[in-house]
Each structure stands twice: as C-alpha cells, then as structure tokens.
Amino acid sequence: MTTLLSVSDLRLSFGGLLAIDGLTFSVNEAEVVSVIGPNGAGKTSAFNCVTGFYRPTAGQIMLRGRSLRGLRPSAVAALGVARTFQNLRLFGELSVLDNVRAGAHLWLRQNVLDALLHTPRYRRSERECTEQAHHWLDFVGLRGDRYGEARHLPYGEQRRVEIARALARRPDLLLLDEPAAGLNHGEKTELLDLIRRIQALGVAIVLIEHDMGLVMEVSERVVVLNFGKEIADGRPEDVRRDPAVIEAYLGSDTHA
Numbered sequence: 569m570t571t572l573l574s575v576s577d578l579r580l581s582f583g584g585l586l587a588i589d590g591l592t593f594s595v596n597e598a599e600v601v602s603v604i605g606p607n608g609a610g611k612t613s614a615f616n617c618v619t620g621f622y623r624p625t626a627g628q629i630m631l632r633g634r635s636l637r638g639l640r641p642s643a644v645a646a647l648g649v650a651r652t653f654q655n656l657r658l659f660g661e662l663s664v665l666d667n668v669r670a671g672a673h674l675w676l677r678q679n680v681l682d683a684l685l686h687t688p689r690y691r692r693s694e695r696e697c698t699e700q701a702h703h704w705l706d707f708v709g710l711r712g713d714r715y716g717e718a719r720h721l722p723y724g725e726q727r728r729v730e731i732a733r734a735l736a737r738r739p740d741l742l743l744l745d746e747p748a749a750g751l752n753h754g755e756k757t758e759l760l761d762l763i764r765r766i767q768a769l770g771v772a773i774v775l776i777e778h779d780m781g782l783v784m785e786v787s788e789r790v791v792v793l794n795f796g797k798e799i800a801d802g803r804p805e806d807v808r809r810d811p812a813v814i815e816a817y818l819g820s821d822t823h824a
C-alpha cells in the first residue's frame with residue numbers, strides 16, 4: 569500500500585492553549601481513516617493544518633512525500649486535497665449547480681484569456697464544467713432542485729452538495745468534517761454508502777465523526793484525540809476496546 573498523507577508530531581498552539589499536542593498518523597491511497605475524540609479535542613484544527621487554513625507550530629505534513637507546511641489552502645487543494653466543513657460553507661445565494669461548478673472550475677483550470685474572449689475552447693470547457701457538476705450531483709444522490717439557491721435546500725441535501733463540490737475537484741484525498749451531523753437515520757445510511765462509493769473511485773478519506781456506528785462501519789483505521797493528544801491509533805475493533813479511549817469518552821459528558 570502506498571502512503572498518501574503522513575502527519576508526524578503535529579503541534580498547534582493558540583497562545584497558551586495547545587490545541588494539538590503531538591499528532592502522528594498516515595493515510596494510504598484509497599483508505600478510510602477516522603479521527604475521533606470528544607468536543608474540543610483538536611480534530612477540526614488538525615484538518616485546518618493539513619489544508620493550509622492554520623499554520624502548525626511544529627511537525628510535518630507530507631502528501632506523497634511533499635511537504636504541505638506553509639502552503640496556502642488553494643495550493644493544498646491544487647495538489648489534490650479537498651474538504652468539507654463542519655459548518656457548511658456553500659455559497660447560499662448561488663444555485664446548487666453553480667456551487668458544484670465552482671469545484672469543477674478548479675479542476676479544469678481555464679485560461680483567463682479564453683474566458684475574456686469567450687473562445688470556443690472556453691465555451692467547451694464551460695459545458696464540460698456543467699456536465700461534471702451534474703455528474704457529481706447524481707453521484708451524491710441529490711434529490712432537490714439544482715437550479716434553485718443552495719440555501720433553500722434542506723440541511724441534509726446541502727451536506728450532499730458540499731461533498732459534490734469537493735468531488736468535482738477530483739481529489740485524491742477527501743477530508744470530511746462531521747458529515748453525519750444533523751442527518752437522520754436514512755440519510756446516515758446513504759452517507760455510509762456514499763463514502764464507500766467515493767473510496768471505490770480510489771479516493772482516500774479522512775473522516776471526523778461523532779457517530780460511532782458510522783465510524784466503526786466504514787473505517788480501516790481510527791485515530792483518537794483527547795485534549796490535543798493522540799491516545800490511540802488502530803483498527804476500529806481494537807480502538808473501541810482501548811481503556812484510554814473508553815475513559816476519554818466516559819469522562820466527557822457530550823458524546824458516548
């Protein structure tokens with residue numbers, strides 16, 4: 569198996585607070601790895617470090633042997649890393665289709681001059697963008713209106729649109745930050761199936777999730793954070809039985 573992402577001894581501090589205090593894990597090509605832990609453990613901060621939104625205080629982040637540290641979010645995205653956000657970040661007033669087209673644009677990398685001159689090449693590429701957007705909306709199983717404003721879609725559907733937008737970038741690595749949050753039981757089952765279909769495309773996934781049923785079902789490996797410290801990394805069945813993990817969850821009053 570080939571290592572796609574490797575994070576070693578990652579540290580991040582905000583003033584006196586150590587949000588991440590030594591995180592080491594790796595993700596192989598087309599593998600699903602979950603990052604779990606109580607609220608405030610540092611999970612989203614870790615995503616923000618990998619994707620260039622935060623600058624880590626120390627540690628290494630390598631994608632296919634190339635360092636991502638110090639790169640801007642757009643540069644990290646261009647190297648094949650896409651993400652969704654814990655709090656949805658769609659362009660609410662744009663149509664659903666245009667939100668996903670925005671992802672596909674990044675992949676097609678149009679030439680500015682072609683765009684200004686509206687050349688046949690530009691028009692072809694715009695058509696392709698639209699086709700791609702429809703394709704990924706079909707892939708995620710969107711049922712709602714594609715031409716209406718994204719903000720009018722029900723919450724679960726907006727989550728799908730965000731995943732479609734990320735996939736339209738054709739990533740090798742997809743980071744999903746609590747994709748099951750706010751979903752009903754049926755939607756969670758569909759999400760599980762979607763994650764498997766994304767993996768079958770050859771895309772590796774790092775999943776932050778509080779829904780343990782989903783995590784145990786879908787992950788090859790699970791990394792556990794607690795107060796910024798990594799307390800476990802292993803197969804789901806082993807992590808589930810790990811006394812330190814049980815203690816971390818019993819000690820928090822939020823998610824069991």
Ligand SMILES: Nc1ncnc2c1ncn2[C@@H]1O[C@H](COP(=O)(O)OP(=O)(O)OP(=O)(O)O)[C@@H](O)[C@H]1O
Binds near residue numbers: 585609611612614
């Ligand atoms: N921009 C920031 N400035 C200051 N502190 C921050 C910032 N971002 C995160 N933190 C702090 O870092 C810690 C880790 O936060 P983070 O959002 O990574 O946790 P999390 O594991 O994603 O939690 P949750 O499950 O609630 O989403 C928290 O104490 C949080 O308050």
Ligand SMILES: [Mg+2]
Binds near residue numbers: 611612613654
């Ligand atoms: Mg978070």
